[in-house]
Amino acid sequence: MFSIEVKNLRKEFGKFVAVNNISFNVKSGNIFGFLGANGAGKTTAIKMMSGILEPTLGDALVGGFSIANNPDKVKLNIGYMSQRFSLYNDLSVGENIDFFGGVYGLRGKEFIKRKEWVLDIANLKNQEKILTGSLPGGIKQRLALGTAVIHKPGILFLDEPTSGVDPLSRRSFWELIQNLSSEGVTVLVTTHYLEEAEYCDDIILLDAGEIIADGSANEMKKKYLKNDILEVECSDVIAGLEILEKQNYVEESSVFGNNIHISVNKNFKEQHQIKDLLETTHNIKVKRVHKIVPTLEDVFIHLLEKRKNAK
Ligand SMILES: Nc1ncnc2c1ncn2[C@@H]1O[C@H](COP(=O)(O)OP(=O)(O)O)[C@@H](O)[C@H]1O
Numbered sequence: 001m002f003s004i005e006v007k008n009l010r011k012e013f014g015k016f017v018a019v020n021n022i023s024f025n026v027k028s029g030n031i032f033g034f035l036g037a038n039g040a041g042k043t044t045a046i047k048m049m050s051g052i053l054e055p056t057l058g059d060a061l062v063g064g065f066s067i068a069n070n071p072d073k074v075k076l077n078i079g080y081m082s083q084r085f086s087l088y089n090d091l092s093v094g095e096n097i098d099f100f101g102g103v104y105g106l107r108g109k110e111f112i113k114r115k116e117w118v119l120d121i122a123n124l125k126n127q128e129k130i131l132t133g134s135l136p137g138g139i140k141q142r143l144a145l146g147t148a149v150i151h152k153p154g155i156l157f158l159d160e161p162t163s164g165v166d167p168l169s170r171r172s173f174w175e176l177i178q179n180l181s182s183e184g185v186t187v188l189v190t191t192h193y194l195e196e197a198e199y200c201d202d203i204i205l206l207d208a209g210e211i212i213a214d215g216s217a218n219e220m221k222k223k224y225l226k227n228d229i230l231e232v233e234c235s236d237v238i239a240g241l242e243i244l245e246k247q248n249y250v251e252e253s254s255v256f257g258n259n260i261h262i263s264v265n266k267n268f269k270e271q272h273q274i275k276d277l278l279e280t281t282h283n284i285k286v287k288r289v290h291k292i293v294p295t296l297e298d299v300f301i302h303l304l305e306k307r308k309n310a311k
């Protein structure tokens, strides 16, 4: 069962193509990750799917409603949290919740119940009177999420919900998303933090308006990474990288934290090859070389590099 079915969705701004005929399906109750660098087209796509922005071409069925023919129905049946949150900074917490409750037509007992729920997940119980603008980023984000789902939509669009908050708040925000998903809500979430893909059931990677990879995390690792990935721990990462890049057995290389990751092809024989090269020839101390289980970030770096080189 799919909650979202996107067919050939396209958006042009003048001559510029921001979203280039993308198609994909989102399974009901899944967390679907929409990944890509700034400018990839994530916000444009999410606005079209939310019925806010008219597509140039193509269509999407969101909860059974066509975004092209029935955008108003779509809007009422989804939750949407925009990139800059949708809260009014000059209103109090309670006033913001009242406003969104009103937008979605909540009344009476049901509204009171939902208001309590929003205050609860935002960690703002009994703090209705606080000015929204004065809240810390992480709390504001949780409040924004709460107001976006105050009407209990079955489908939720989140545009970069974790950008600009500290890692701890980011993690607890993902827990909140996972809770909603386990209650059956379908969540489509964009992020430019590639490592957050690990939280998602299915993912697409967007680059310059095009889908360049899709699948679950494990599928992607199998499908797009044929080479082994080695992690090299050495005393001079920058110099080491420069040397390794030139070796015929190295396909790709990147700095990963304090280490180097390289993908090696069939010209690669043994791990002490690298130790010998760096230590004996270049006087760089090598602490460790070992094969690693690739992360999704490795996969994305590989795909984006490949595209860059092909251009
Ligand atoms: N209203 C607009 N008019 C012209 N260009 C736009 C408009 N909105 C977005 N763009 C361009 O479309 C591209 C994709 O933008 P966006 O969807 O915001 O990307 P992302 O959310 O992935 O960062 C960018 O190059 C952006 O400058």
Ligand SMILES: [Mg+2]
Pocket (backbone or CB within 6 Å): 042, 043, 044, 083, 159, 160
């Ligand atoms: Mg964006």
